[in-house]
Amino acid sequence: MLNDKGVEEEIKPDVKIGVYVCSCNGSFEKSIDIEPIIDHVRNFPDVVKVEHYKHLCEEEELEQIKEDIKNEIVDRVVVAGCTPSTHEDIMGNILEEAGLNRYLYEHANIREQCSWVHSDMDAATEKAMSIIAMAIAKSRLSEPLIGTEIEIKPNALVIGGGIAGMQVSLDLAQNGFKSYLVEREPELGGRTYGLNTTYPTSNCGICCMHDCKNCKLTPKIEEFYNNPNIEVLTNSEVSKIDGHIGNYAAEVRNKIGDLKKLYVGTIIISTGSKTFDPNKLPEYGYENEDVVTILELEKLHNFRRPSDGKVPETVNFILCVGSRSEKSGNPHCSLVCCNFAIGQAREIKELYPNTNVYVHYMDIRAAYQGFEEFYAEARDMGINFVRGRVAKVEKIGDKLMVRAKDMDMGILLKIKSDLVVLAVGQEPVEGTGQLAKMLNQELDIEGFIKNINPQYRSFEDNGIYSAGCVLGPKGIRHSIEDAKNAAMNAGNLLRKGRIRLSPIKSRVVDANCDGCAYCIDPCLYNALTLIEYNRSGAIKKTVERNEGKCRGCGVCAATCPKKGIYVSHYRPEQISAMIDAALEVA
Amino acid sequence: MKYASFLGCTLPSRAHNYEASARLVGNKFGIELVDIFDFNCCGLPLKSAHFETYLAIAADNLAIAEAKGLPLVVFCNGCFGALSEANEHLKHNAKDRKMVNELLKPLGKEFNQGVKIIHFSRVLYEDVGIQRIKEEIVRDLKGIRIAPHYGCHYFRPGEVHENDENPKNPTSLDMLIEVTGATSISYEDMLQCCASPVLGTSEKIAVRIGKKKLDHIKAAGADLMVIHCPLCSIMYDQYQPTIEKQFNVEYKIPVLYYTQLLGLAMDFDPTELGLKKNKVKVNDLLAKIENIS
């Protein structure tokens, strides 16, 4: 072990390791022979107990581990079984409940990393043995760790003032937390604010976020400007963000160049999405005046044709414009366009019962409460639903020829239309990638902020949450649900006032560090800085680590040629012991 | 501007008018066409039967051009598409490249890097350039309304052609037409196929497709139709009287190769441009051109 002077000291651990092998309800036994492993591991030094459980998830079996700890039979725990992503936290809690530091726990994943991916029983068994041996080797050298407590600044920065961002600020304000709501545009409300009607409720876009019982039919954006807990910064963009959970420093610049510095405990990203640009599909003739998007249709007075103001006799809606297309758009379904277009088709039909309305669809996605009924009513009203993607829209005289296969009939339709409406999908808005990079957020394959399934336990909380369409296409209702969820998470953090950071952080060994600074650039979180200080009359260079920013990823340790920096819980001697153990078994 | 000239099957026997007019106008712009008499069929006719044979026949031609170190100029859209696709396919598919090279080896040929393949109209458009063509226009075709027909393999599939043509909205032929002073008109389903390839399997279907286009062009009020492929010519020129008879309609729409049109604007003799070989009579059109200005 490296002591404070950076000198290697041999340690002779005096530990009692308990190894608990779980076979996930016997499912591993198809590819791993558990019993020989148990027999083999029993002979390992310092291993005092080895047990094979069928389902370690069960209360009874977990209780047994607790008992073993309480009875001082074991003081280190190794579980071999499923993935640490789901079970490391659970096991850590078990240890704590039994009075042991949670970092004295080691997890050997013999499921995803072994049983599920191999079919050769002998080889898989041998590999499982290696994985377990490595965990035991690491466990023998593990030490109790405790994270530092830090203060949480009691306010939030909300980036993006669309419907999601507004809801986040509103919910935080109601819970007594101040937020800064930064919006690039001059107005709050985003795309939603422009919508006169949303479906299937047929209310205006902005109202959706309020309790409709008290709606006075006016947009309530004023409320934001008057709320003492919300500071609205329109015409502004976030130019720089530094810091860590509980203490972020953000620079916000407005259009006239004024700079404002904000210090907040948490950040919510709600920058939204943009709609697909139909110019990318020249076959839909968007250059013609009478071909409009669903958003443009909203703005048309009484749905009259833009070119001559006539009441359209025939209207064709085209769904999935830019969606569900590998080649000329986005592979995803944009979720809201079916319902929105059906709502608009119904309004046209209500206003002009003699107008012939077609909706060309691949599949109608009416998958939400009330939507299927809304769609059924549209059919009852006499709207023609035609299955088949439109191939082409072509201007012929003053009409638009819509050419599409009617798949149910197996015939080609060529419909002379007065108005063509494109149900454009959603895609990531410019700047999402930059913002994600600035805040160390992962993107998904299409460039939205990665939407982590809430079914899974979240990884280390960094005080940054996302809501709304920045996570992927969705409608107002779901954006608001997102926002409420994000506001709750952010509020929970702010309410704590103080939190304990994870103790798994890099540690600088000043004696070994010569200030070469190799580690500084590779650090993804800007957690390291080169500093100089006076040591016995000479200038000593060394690296300083910001505990809040460091996520313990270990890139620095891997870069350092001099053992000048390491990560606690993954100390070099632990790693060496693991490698030795792996080689021994092999 | 020196090119290996690939004539293919139809041009040497059925489209003398195209070949003659192309050579005439090309000569004027300094386009040097190197005749290579070892070129054969492009391979397209066997593509649907046995892809490997198609590739090998195409590669045989491509290897000849590659050895000469010359870009390959093609006149027929069918050959243009087939050779371009084989060229792209062989460039990126090592297994098939090995397969064809094993077949070519005994013939003393090899496909290595592939060649640059260019349609004659693209030579005019890209290498000669609209500006240079303009300088040679002596007879302004102002007031003549022309329906362009691009022909599918001239621009589709977009991936196999190394040029900036938008496969959903090509423009080069329109620009080549407009430089003569004539008006390039748009008409319904302008990018639709001539259906000549279907003539062999179902003449009935093919002529119905051919008729649609002639109907649209007639509705748009064109004086003539301009093409640049001998296969398209079969449908619109050779078959036009058949369609007229079969469906009891009248079109009398002259169908000129672009090089013939350009030749007229450059004041070449109509006979030298092979206009007598066009099936749909062009006399009225020539008279109309004569009366301009």
Place this chain on the structure above:
Amino acid sequence: MTRESQDQSNTYDDEVLNLDPNFKYEITKQTGGEKLLRCLQCGTCAGICPVFEVDERYDPQKIIKMALNGMRKELLSSELIWMCSTCYACNEYCPQDVMVADLMCAIQNIATRYGYPAPALEDKIQILKYHARTLPLDNFDNKKRLKLKLPSIEEKPQDITQIIENTGIERILENALTPVTNEIAGAVSEDRR
């Protein structure tokens, strides 16, 4: 698409029709057919198809569906697969990049191997093999060429003859007449034929 075996019934019975679940994989292994399984059945290919426009029996989307369903014999023996005009509009407009025209070519290649070649294929091969072009050139043609000052062209079929002999295209036609085990399809599909 022919339904004689169905006795006017609209039911496609797996037993009667010999639905072949492996047919789709046979196609994806053939050059051009690789992207078959990406099809969403949206109908864009048919919507843009010039042949479908005049005769709805030729329906590329339906042909793809037949391939996915494993209607192997029905599809390969259908004369409709030869109606494709190879205009590539379907390739260009397909939102899923299924490369429908190339897919059609793949199906045609498989059909040829199984004894359902394009009409007059054998003649076409013979002309190409011995004249190097689909349209033979003789003195008469060259005389006409001369009138427009075009150089005379001599047929040089030696190389193309060798290529055609060596690629095995002729053997495929000969063998397909009597069912042979095919290197791609495997025995199961063969037995079902």
